[in-house]
Amino acid sequence: MAYANKIYSVVRTKLILLIFLFAYSIFFGQNVHGIDVSHWQGNINWSNVASDGQIYAWAKASEGMTYQDPQFADNMLNGIDAGIIMGAYHFARPDNNLAIQDAENFLNTAGAYIGAGFLPPVLDLENPYSGGQSIDLLSLFSSGELSSWVMEWSNTVESQTGIAPIIYVNGNYANYLNTSVNIYGLWFAQPDETLIPPVNIGVWNDWLFKQYSWWGEVSGIVGDVDLNIFNGGMMEFNELIGVNTTDISSDPNELRVKIFPNPVQNEVQLHGLPQEVSQIFISDLKGKIQIFQVEGNKIDVSKLSRGFYIIDVLMNNQHFQISRFQKM
Structure with a gap:
């Protein structure tokens, strides 16, 4: 009987935990x-x-x-x-x-x-x-x-x-x-x-x-x-926060690109850009493309307004978000 009570107690505790976690996931999602x-x-x-x-x-x-x-x-x-x-x-x-x-x-x-x-x-x-x-x-x-x-x-x-x-x-x-x-x-x-x-x-x-x-x-x-x-x-x-990330994915196993400097005034450099990258995009935080570049790892951003921007690239016909940077 004591053993059965112990099993019941363990099962009951786990059920309570599962119910809590289920409710927690509903309440708070990600x-x-x-x-x-x-x-x-x-x-x-x-x-x-x-x-x-x-x-x-x-x-x-x-x-x-x-x-x-x-x-x-x-x-x-x-x-x-x-x-x-x-x-x-x-x-x-x-x-x-x-x-x-x-x-x-x-x-x-x-x-x-x-x-x-x-x-x-x-x-x-x-x-x-x-x-x-x-x-x-x-x-x-x-x-x-x-x-x-x-x-x-x-x-x-x-x-x-x-x-x-x-x-x-x-x-x-x-x-x-x-x-x-x-x-x-x-x-x-x-x-x-x-x-x-x-x-x-x-x-x-x-x-x-x-x-x-x-x-x-x-x-x-x-x-x-x-x-x-x-x-x-x-x-x-x-x-x-007004950020549009539609159709942009991010796979940390695919890209190890570093942005320098950040914040930036005139030119941003991308270090570690894969050769498979065919296009580079710089968009504002509402998703509107501001700069489009076909090749090279240096991008002139001097004409951009102050604020925050997202760099993403086209690689193997798929968009990947690299990072966010601040234009001073």
Whole structure:
């Protein structure tokens, strides 16, 4: 009987695990993981972050109407160079600034990193600190007042960039704001250390990202870091960041091509290009071809506008994506 009970217990445990994994796969598909960072994480080895399976990262750009995170530029450039999809967030200070003042500081700091190929910009709405004391915005503003501030910031950023921002809040704020804000996507803070979809998301009907941990461990970062998961697979994620990858495949066993330099100003060089490559294409992140070249491993990109581009090649009648590069 004891042996039978033991077998039953093992089978039951495995069934529970299988049910959990099945539900997990439905909820999260391809598991698009990422992090968010600020100067508190110090110098980050972004190559190690990428090797640890992190696909995207938000970096703090600004706070209030004057503060700019001293690590922002390095985080963005080094993250991009490591192949991480980067984005910028702004820490809201409605306690002492107008929304448009906060928005202008954010746009002046992060404007170059808003657009196709980047994560949407984010308004981080949570209790700020002043003099070591937490400021409860919910006691300073009515729901309508705080919602209006959020909407003015978001509308300003969207009108200036053409990209709708995302709003980061926890359950308290999600339930305090009014429904006007739910036209913008939700990044929900629920650090329960699980990948289960969030609950109690207030005036939102759905969510885009869940911040599920404040104490994560990621290679390349000393100390704790916030962990996030996207509500969808890679196809939906690429749609969110405005990247069209239709008809482009990538087989790491086929190509070992390196791009140099990256970022680039005038000429990009492809090292290790197979002889079977018959055509080279450079496309913008919406899939529109900007440069077409039949041969050679050096490409003049001096006339391209600033931004991000994808290099893919035709080899044996099949397209292969090589990499993404930044034109300065």
